[in-house]
Ligand SMILES: Nc1ncnc2c1ncn2[C@@H]1O[C@H](COP(=O)(O)OP(=O)(O)OP(=O)(O)O)[C@@H](O)[C@H]1O
């Protein structure tokens with residue numbers, strides 16, 4: 001636990017659009033050491049043929065503008081510059097990008113749903129999405145990943161002054177999918193960002209949500225829920241970079257693991273730079289290990305370079321179901337399986353309540369149910 | 375008619391023996407009080423009978439209506455008609471009181487109550503114990519005050535209607551009014567006094583084993599028998615007058631006896 005030998009801030013210094021600027025990872029690097037590279041199917045070294053295979057389907061709110069653009073669109077890559085090999089590979093390989101714009105002073109009347117459906121894990125696919133929320137605009141966005149794919153992508157959330165963006169990203173892939181993704185939110189003055197990540201399916205999912213601030217008053221909540229089954233590797237790497245004063249962030253990720261070889265990785269990096277006085281941040285990760293053979297790696301890192309924070313803290317805990325909880329429920333006649341189900345439900349319940357879209361709440365609840373019934 | 379029969383019960387935590395041959399029989403229609411010094415093993419007895427995994431029964435038997443409770447899982451014991459109101463009720467994060475109680479009622483009665491019936495029953499039960507309706511949506515015991523937790527235990531007692539109830543210091547930490555409210559709940563369960571629900575048992579149908587340090591609850595919930603517990607076993611038995619004697623004279627006579635035994 002604690003800081004690595006190298007300060008956090010230097011770990012995240014490198015960024016480039018060029019794949020050649022990042023050596024092929026060997027697995028010894030700090031940012032790759034938890035990821036089983038052999039299961040990336042070549043996403044990290046470009047060895048897999050590219051034939052696409054992820055179909056993007058957008059159901060937009062009427063107030064929202066959706067475009068499919070080419071690589072040369074000047075708006076792309078402004079909010080985010082790739083920070084590792086796979087991200088740069090995705091950036092230099094995608095053919096079409098989706099640009100979603102919420103015009104200024106507009107509140108979208110319903111969620112915009114983007115479904116990304118993979119048609120097979122035999123070839124690599126790359127994607128790019130830019131969501132631009134103009135000043136004082138408000139929108140809810142759903143990213144729904146389904147099917148099977150070997151997919152790497154970058155998502156830019158550009159949330160302008162006074163704007164609000166709420167995103168739900170569901171990784172509900174088939175069992176053989178591989179997905180490596182960066183979600184970067186750039187927040188303007190007084191912008192609000194709410195991210196809710198749900199990762200359930202896929203052989204390997206590595207999702208890196210990050211946040212940066214360009215002016216004071218930015219407010220980010222990053223919430224995540226994952227359920228790792230036998231043989232799955234689900235990795236979430238959070239980075240919140242506080243570089244301007246008086247911004248807020250909260251990271252809450254919770255996961256349950258069951259089955260042999262179930263592996264969860266959670267990295268929570270928060271940097272509070274010297275200029276970022278008045279920062280208020282807290283990050284939490286909890287893992288519920290339901291069976292033997294499952295493993296959770298949880299690494300919160302908080303680097304504080306200013307003496308003037310409003311609040312900064314982190315917590316991480318991984319453990320078994322609490323025998324006392326189960327005993328109490330069983331002592332009231334509730335059978336063990338049902339007691340276990342109630343407690344696990346309870347573990348996730350307060351998180352699920354935060355999902356902005358009621359239909360998705362239902363879907364996530366029933367997905368958790370289905371996991372428990374396995 | 376029901377009978378809880380504890381015979382020569384020995385219980386250990388780890389390799390430490392705590393109960394050293396407990397004999398006790400509780401029949402429906404009877405109320406037994408157990409009094410004894412701190413650390414004498416009263417809660418251990420309660421937990422061991424309920425089947426808490428921390429406690430190992432090394433010998434002896436516990437029968438409920440002739441059935442061996444020790445061979446049953448914790449939930450089977452509860453469904454067989456045993457209830458334990460805990461000295462320290464457990465906080466269960468994320469599980470609301472309403473959801474918890476509905477699951478418990480479903481398990482005990484063998485079928486899910488209709489939502490509307492359940493809501494009515496819950497409301498009446500809470501009202502009778504002066505529990506604010508907002509508690510239904512709170513997480514089970516989470517952030518409840520000591521007294522609120524105890525009232526919530528008695529709410530469960532009244533809703534689940536077991537055959538035999540073990541109440542472990544349900545009176546501890548209660549203010550004067552709460553003590554009265556909780557005692558009334560126990561008396562309704564005993565079949566004395568009015569009942570808020572329609573599922574109540576006829577008078578004399580239930581048995582109570584009440585663990586307490588104080589005679590003040592015994593003024594409301596009158597015991598038929600009082601047992602003195604010391605050194606992991608029952609060392610003296612008597613009627614209600616024994617409680618008064620203990621309150622005046624303390625346990626010294628018995629702890630000496632237990633130590634030399
Ligand atoms: N997990 C444990 N490990 C070691 N000793 C234990 C454990 N649990 C209970 N004990 C011991 O067993 C003894 C009996 O405890 P118990 O809780 O049954 O007492 P009690 O009579 O209910 O006391 P009180 O009146 O304070 O509630 C005590 O000495 C206690 O320290």
Ligand SMILES: [Mg+2]
Nearest residue numbers: 416417418461
């Ligand atoms: Mg006790």
